[in-house]
Amino acid sequence: MDAWWMCEVPYPDVPDGVLDSADSVRASLPNRYCDPRVSADLFEEVIDEYLLCDEMGLNVCATEHHAGINSLVGSNPMLVAILARQTRRARILSLGTLISLRREPVRIAEEYAIADVISRGRLELGFVKSGGSEMASANANPVNNIERYWEAIDLVSKALTQQSGPFSWEGKHFTHRHVNIWPRPWQQRFRMWAATGDPHTAAEVGRRGMVHTLVLRGPEGTRRAYAAYRDARREAGLPPAPVDNFAYSAFVCVGDTEEEGLRTGAKLLWFLNTSLKSAPQYAQLLPGTAPPHVAGQAWRTRPKADAAGKGIASASENARKLMSTTVEQAMAQGILFAGNADSVFQQLKRFHDSVGGFGHLTMIGRTGFMTHAESQKNIRLFGKEVLPRLKEIEPVDAAAVAAQ
Secondary structure (H helix, E strand, C coil): CEEEEEECCCCCCCCHHHHHHCCCCECCCCHHHCCHHHHHHHHHHHHHHHHHHHHHCCEEEECCCCCECCECCCCHHHHHHHHHHHCCCCCEEEECCCHHHCCCHHHHHHHHHHHHHHHCCCEEEEEECCCCHHHHHCCCCCCCHHHHHHHHHHHHHHHHHCCCCCEEEECCCCEEEEECCCCCCCCCCCCEEEECCCHHHHHHHHHHCCEEEEECCHHHHHHHHHHHHHHHHHHCCCCCCCHHHEEEEEEEEEECCHHHHHHHHHHHHHHHHCCCCCCHHHCCCCCCCCCHHHHHHHHHCCCCCCCCCCCCCCHHHHHHHHCCCCHHHHHHCCCEEEEEHHHHHHHHHHHHHHCCCCCEEEEEEECCCCCHHHHHHHHHHHHHHHHHHHCCCCCCCHHHHHHC
16 A cells, blocks of 8 residues: 545634634635735645655645635645656645536646656546535536536546647537647556545446545445445456555544644544535535435435435535544544554554555645644654555455455
8 A cells, every 4th residue: 555645735724703603614704814924834834744755755645625724725736736846756646626617628638747747757637526615616517517527537638648639529518629738748648536435426437447535434435435436347347446446535643652643633633623614505505416306305404315325425414424523533433543653554454454455545644733843743654654564565355345
């Protein structure tokens, strides 16, 4: 197993009174509460932490969100390009540009190609389904979002690999009469990732052979999504996917002692307890977020699972549960791994074995009020004392785990 460190560059320095009175800390909180001097310091610290990861043998991962305290990275390609120039060894995962919100997928392909050339072929591409407050921030239509998502991925992929001159794209959602990007990327073929938790989308990720990453889904949700991925490949007559096609994302904090790791790791839960607060118009009341046959229930109260859904929680349902999560609950749910180095390794190995194995850990290593010094210590301890042991974890029988 390898590891990818990430920080969404959150902005926690908003008064509690403002946060308590706001209906949402995403999309609608006035940016007068964001001091650009504080933002500059945060970016400087986090970029230095990414460079430390490069020294310690960790890969790096950058994400993107819009108009909220949860993340100041409104343009993923900008941060990825900085990391492409400043790092030397680390693979760089863009997880990723919110592709269904952008009206010009070809421009995204151009941005990725430039970053890949600057990094000399160290870029990996990840795609995330947009939703919630991101729709409002981008003035995007949530209806047919998933169709735009897959079509944009197809268009970006072709733009990055076509080398024989201009081509035209006449799709359902995107039309480009003349696509011919310069520079062409360093890599002939990119490894592509997708972050999703619902079995329907996981199945499509499996058919495409992309790396499937689960974000804060816990063992049950992860096993279910991985199973949908594998089942889809088998039903399509495709070969079984290697363990390298599976990834998991969670909060990780390593301390010198168990107590220090838990105390510092508790700060990571700010992301859940504070930054997930969102108004109904960005969640269950957003058109297109629920299938038509359950939309009415979703708008009245919490939706009841149908036979096809098998109890799959919506993103808004997951958010509500996560906002009240304690350290003990987060660790029990497999979304926080914290303690000393040996303890964190054992927690990760147990989780790895319980879900049938995965090849990549995308670790959320800093958020909330974790300090720069605490984050650097976390990176050093993880890179020196945990990462080498993760690389030696033996594969498990995924079929046997799924049958349990």
